Amino acid sequence: MLNDIQEVLITEEELKAKVKELGELLSREYEGRNPLVICVLKGAFMFMSDLVKSMTVPLEVDFMAVSSYGKSTRSSGEVKIIKDLDTPVEGRHVLIVEDIIDSGLTLSYLIDVLERRNALSVQIVALFDKPGRRTVDLEPDYKGFTIPDAFIVGYGLDYSERYRNLPFVGVLKPELYSH
Numbered sequence: 573m574l575n576d577i578q579e580v581l582i583t584e585e586e587l588k589a590k591v592k593e594l595g596e597l598l599s600r601e602y603e604g605r606n607p608l609v610i611c612v613l614k615g616a617f618m619f620m621s622d623l624v625k626s627m628t629v630p631l632e633v634d635f636m637a638v639s640s641y642g643k644s645t646r647s648s649g650e651v652k653i654i655k656d657l658d659t660p661v662e663g664r665h666v667l668i669v670e671d672i673i674d675s676g677l678t679l680s681y682l683i684d685v686l687e688r689r690n691a692l693s694v695q696i697v698a699l700f701d702k703p704g705r706r707t708v709d710l711e712p713d714y715k716g717f718t719i720p721d722a723f724i725v726g727y728g729l730d731y732s733e734r735y736r737n738l739p740f741v742g743v744l745k746p747e748l749y750s751h
């Protein structure tokens with residue numbers, strides 16, 4: 573698995589420090605609001621679990637699974653809800669936890685769904701932002717790292733369902749991609 577990585581982009585230590593910093597910031601922002609923190613599966617599972625551990629305010633968690641990449645490094649353009657939330661979002665302060673914003677299609681679709689369900693507020697925290705590939709106008713409210721236009725894997729992010737368990741984030745060797 574390690575042989576497939578061309579370059580380590582963000583180390584385990586850098587991830588740890590950034591996630592802690594975001595957790596502390598979000599604890600201040602959500603003081604007294606009992607947010608519903610939504611993990612966008614599968615990619616955000618590792619970020620979510622580390623982030624909520626560094627949040628010190630009362631909160632609830634829920635999970636939603638969406639997919640648009642499948643076995644490709646390019647979005648299919650069609651966002652599918654594979655698992656919906658268990659919790660009603662009406663009247664709730666919702667914080668969406670995403671691993672990466674690339675084209676922006678996944679999040680713009682999710683924000684639309686949650687606003688139509690009458691959430692009181694909807695904010696986004698994204699660990700990685702790849703602004704060079706955006707096709708819709710969307711900015712996260714909180715973000716970890718801005719990254720260049722390369723397909724990254726690790727810390728939850730996959731290529732064709734693999735590499736999610738790497739503790740760091742790296743760029744795959746280009747010869748392993750099939751676009």
Ligand SMILES: O=P(O)(O)OC[C@H]1O[C@H](OP(=O)(O)OP(=O)(O)O)[C@H](O)[C@@H]1O
Pocket residue numbers: 612613614615616638639640641642647670671672673674675676677678679730
């Ligand atoms: O901004 P976008 O271009 O929409 O890309 C971002 C989304 O794509 C990936 O999910 P994917 O569809 O690969 O599902 P996964 O999380 O199960 O890997 C990633 O985890 C984000 O949710």
Ligand code: HPA
Pocket residue numbers: 641672674722723724725729730731
């Ligand atoms: O760079 C990426 N890596 C993994 N999954 C992704 N989904 C959108 N962009 C990416």
Ligand SMILES: [Mg+2]
Pocket residue numbers: 615641642729730731
């Ligand atoms: Mg994926």
